Amino acid sequence: MTNAELAILGLVAETPRHGYEIEQVLEQRNMRRWADIGFSSIYYLLSKLEKKGWISSQMQPAQGKGPARRVYSILPAGQQAWYQATLAALSGPGQANTAFLVGLAGLPGIRPQDAVAALRQYRRHVLERIQEVEQAWQGAENLPAFLQGMFEYSANALQTELDWLDRYIPRFESQITEQDDEDL
Amino acid sequence: MTNAELAILGLVAETPRHGYEIEQVLEQRNMRRWADIGFSSIYYLLSKLEKKGWISSQMQPAQGKGPARRVYSILPAGQQAWYQATLAALSGPGQANTAFLVGLAGLPGIRPQDAVAALRQYRRHVLERIQEVEQAWQGAENLPAFLQGMFEYSANALQTELDWLDRYIPRFESQITEQDDEDL
DNA sequence: TCATAATACTCTAGTGATAGAGTACTCTAC
DNA sequence: GTAGAGTACTCTATCACTAGAGTATTATGA
Numbered sequence: 418m419t420n421a422e423l424a425i426l427g428l429v430a431e432t433p434r435h436g437y438e439i440e441q442v443l444e445q446r447n448m449r450r451w452a453d454i455g456f457s458s459i460y461y462l463l464s465k466l467e468k469k470g471w472i473s474s475q476m477q478p479a480q481g482k483g484p485a486r487r488v489y490s491i492l493p494a495g496q497q498a499w500y501q502a503t504l505a506a507l508s509g510p511g512q513a514n515t516a517f518l519v520g521l522a523g524l525p526g527i528r529p530q531d532a533v534a535a536l537r538q539y540r541r542h543v544l545e546r547i548q549e550v551e552q553a554w555q556g557a558e559n560l561p562a563f564l565q566g567m568f569e570y571s572a573n574a575l576q577t578e579l580d581w582l583d584r585y586i587p588r589f590e591s592q593i594t595e596q597d598d599e600d601l
Numbered sequence: 602m603t604n605a606e607l608a609i610l611g612l613v614a615e616t617p618r619h620g621y622e623i624e625q626v627l628e629q630r631n632m633r634r635w636a637d638i639g640f641s642s643i644y645y646l647l648s649k650l651e652k653k654g655w656i657s658s659q660m661q662p663a664q665g666k667g668p669a670r671r672v673y674s675i676l677p678a679g680q681q682a683w684y685q686a687t688l689a690a691l692s693g694p695g696q697a698n699t700a701f702l703v704g705l706a707g708l709p710g711i712r713p714q715d716a717v718a719a720l721r722q723y724r725r726h727v728l729e730r731i732q733e734v735e736q737a738w739q740g741a742e743n744l745p746a747f748l749q750g751m752f753e754y755s756a757n758a759l760q761t762e763l764d765w766l767d768r769y770i771p772r773f774e775s776q777i778t779e780q781d782d783e784d785l
Numbered sequence: 786t787c788a789t790a791a792t793a794c795t796c797t798a799g800t801g802a803t804a805g806a807g808t809a810c811t812c813t814a815c
Numbered sequence: 816g817t818a819g820a821g822t823a824c825t826c827t828a829t830c831a832c833t834a835g836a837g838t839a840t841t842a843t844g845a
Contacts, residue, residue: 419831420703427707437793448706451699455833460794465831483792484840503711506704507719510726514758515635519604520690521751522632523611527687535691542694566769567705574698577761585750603801621823641803644824649801667822668810 418502424452425462426491426499429472435486436460447553463489471495529593533586540582547575602686608636609646610675610683613656619670620644631737647673655679713777717770724766731759 418426428439436459443449443459454462466472467489474489491499517539524532554568602610612623620643627633627643638646650656656673663669675683701723708716738752 420699421832423703424706427703427710430710435793440793451696451702453699457795457833457835458831461832479792479840481792482840482842484794486793499707500711500715503704503707504715504719506700506707507711507716508722508726509701510723510730512635512698514696515604515637516690517693518635518751518754519607519611520687521754522608523683523687523690524750526611526614527684527691531684531688532691535688538692539694542692546694561709566708566772567702569769570702570705570765573761573765574758577757581754581757585753588750605802619823624823639803641805642801645802663810663822665822666810666812668824670823 418498420452421454421458422462422466423499423502423506424448424454425459426466426471426495427503429466429489430491430496430499433488433490435477435488436463437483437486439463466495469495469498471498529589533589533593536582536586536589540579540586543575543578543582547572547579550575602682604636605638605642606646606650607683607686607690608632608638609643610650610655610679611687613650613673614675614680614683617672617674619661619672620647621667621670623647650679653679653682655682713773717773717777720766720770720773724763724770727759727762727766731756731763734759 424443425439428434428442434442439459440456443452443454448454463472463474467474471492472489472495473492474487477486477488479485520535527535550568550571554572608627609623612618612626618626623643624640627636627638632638647656647658651658651673655676656679657676658671658673661670661672704719711719734752734755738756
């Protein structure tokens with residue numbers, strides 16, 4: 418099961434939901450960052466999950482504003498699949514930031530000046546993300562324990578990246594100087 | 602450009618290579634872990650890169666063992682694309698271990714005992730990975746600076762996860778006890 | 786009452802990726 | 816001289832995903 422499928426299955430398992438609502442929840446909870454799901458994929462994924470027999474749907478006539486909607490509910494098989502897949506995701510093994518590793522693998526072919534500039538840019542992104550996480554953290558009082566854990570996990574990971582960058586960027590800068598020395 | 606494309610483009614940029622050779626290099630350098638490329642995708646990706654005008658190919662008659670091979674070389678446009686994409690990958694922003702975050706998001710629906718078992722399993726995976734990285738680190742003497750950096754990056758990230766797990770698992774265990782108390 | 790905004794999908798066409806089976810050639814060892 | 820291992824693809828069928836345009840319904844305010 419992909420991240421996207423598991424995320425949507427999880428939302429339907431929480432409570433019966435229709436597609437448009439899922440779109441909104443993804444937005445509210447800032448889930449797009451990790452479950453990467455485009456708008457048009459939601460309906461595609463819902464029908465896929467239904468075909469698998471994990472969720473079932475029912476039309477609900479128009480009520481309040483907007484037209485009728487198709488509401489999806491979890492089925493026992495879906496509940497089981499969700500449970501197993503969530504445990505699997507929690508038991509790993511995972512891999513951090515593969516895009517950045519691909520970049521690192523290419524470093525020998527990059528001019529040191531450019532590399533340093535890119536890493537500084539990366540550092541700025543990390544700082545931004547740290548602020549985002551801390552704001553969200555402080556904004557939410559009386560968090561359930563698991564959410565505390567998620568914030569801590571992200572905050573720790575980001576801080577570690579920041580530390581690494583602060584040790585590594587100067588080393589790379591000194592390489593530039595050495596090169597200049599050789600050029601003399 | 603996807604991770605997979607960038608990784609292969611990078612290998613061709615290093616030196617002209619044929620498909621089967623790329624397969625072997627991916628294996629040797631343990632690149633499958635982050636650039637996730639199946640065997641059958643290599644030829645597909647190579648022809649895709651060629652269509653884009655980033656690499657060109659030439660048949661090389663059989664020499665030594667094995668039949669004739671199609672050797673791919675980087676073109677100027679490909680060199681540029683590789684350079685830009687590598688800088689982009691280095692300047693982020695990246696995202697750590699999304700699968701694990703999806704798992705964490707599902708925690709409220711998981712029985713604490715199961716969650717603790719899964720997290721312990723995850724901890725075991727992290728330990729294994731730490732050992733792998735440290736072995737590879739010690740195995741390679743006189744590393745170029747950039748490789749040092751990659752090892753450090755991975756090692757730091759893994760150590761941070763381990764620390765988090767060691768703080769977080771006990772908290773979760775105490776929740777189990779509280780629940781037991783309530784059950785009385 | 787009529788335009789606008791918001792709700793809630795639906796459809797099509799296209800790209801991307803992969804498994805797995807099949808083909809063919811060359812060297813080595815017996 | 817031939818069986819087997821290793822080299823090096825090639826092809827087909829299928830699944831996965833996404834952008835973007837289109838459709839239809841209801842509430843709201845001027």
